[in-house]
Amino acid sequence: MPTLEIRALSAAYGPVRSLRGIDLDVPPGTITAVLGGNGAGKTTLLRAVSRTLGFHGGTATGTVRFDRLPLERLRPDRIVAAGIVQVPEGRQVFARMTVADNLRAGALGAPRGRRAAAQALGRVHELFPVLARRAHQSAGLLSGGEQQMLAMGRALMADPRLLLLDEPSLGLAPLMAQRIADTVREINASGTSVLLVEQNASIALRLAATAYVLEVGEVTLHGPADELAASDEVRRRYLGVVDEAAAADADRAADTPVRTLGRWSA
């Protein structure tokens, strides 16, 4: 029984259809990745799960269950209370509030006492020591990578069982993106399931057990992440692997080592 079970999910913003007939599972305790280029529908998928599509003028049909609980009729605050928290793309921290107040805000949606909140804060500070050091500074003064940490820390304050992560590596330097990826692995190792949306396929496929490829609102490929990483289509389209014969020819001409793997970008 998957933690999250999505069946026949379709979504639209008025006349613009963004998702068509999506079936997707997040097995308990795993990281599941969704890959796809700009506009493929990745963010829309997360919004349909967190029930925030309405805030963006969207609607959805189909079923979404979380540990068998149907989510379709729940309000977004009930989704958080049920254990699902979304970290939106672009970090979206409260820039004028302090780091500490941003984290406090994250605990508001979770129906728990002070002691649980203090424990969650301790855990967030362990994962991201910089958030403790800079607790009293405005969030807007943090670097992009630190803001991503704050956005993730804020989500963790609600002690989610499923974390919805929207492009956590977007716009970050490779070292920082790797740090964020390591933290996602750590969060997952402590028992939180993760649905990870990424354009950076090489990071996502290394983190995830299972992955789905979304193209123009439809799932075109899915399977174990290592199999997807080895598939020609994913290598060519999402991992930036060039045609090897052509690359070898070009390479012989240039007399430089063959470089087959690179970061895929839209």
Ligand SMILES: Nc1ncnc2c1ncn2[C@@H]1O[C@H](COP(=O)(O)OP(=O)(O)OP(=O)(O)O)[C@@H](O)[C@H]1O
């Ligand atoms: N609020 C909105 N109103 C109208 N159309 C929207 C809205 N949000 C997204 N769309 C459209 O829905 C489609 C899917 O967008 P979505 O943001 O889900 O894609 P994405 O895969 O997350 O892309 P990106 O990586 O660029 O965020 C696109 O055609 C987009 O233009």
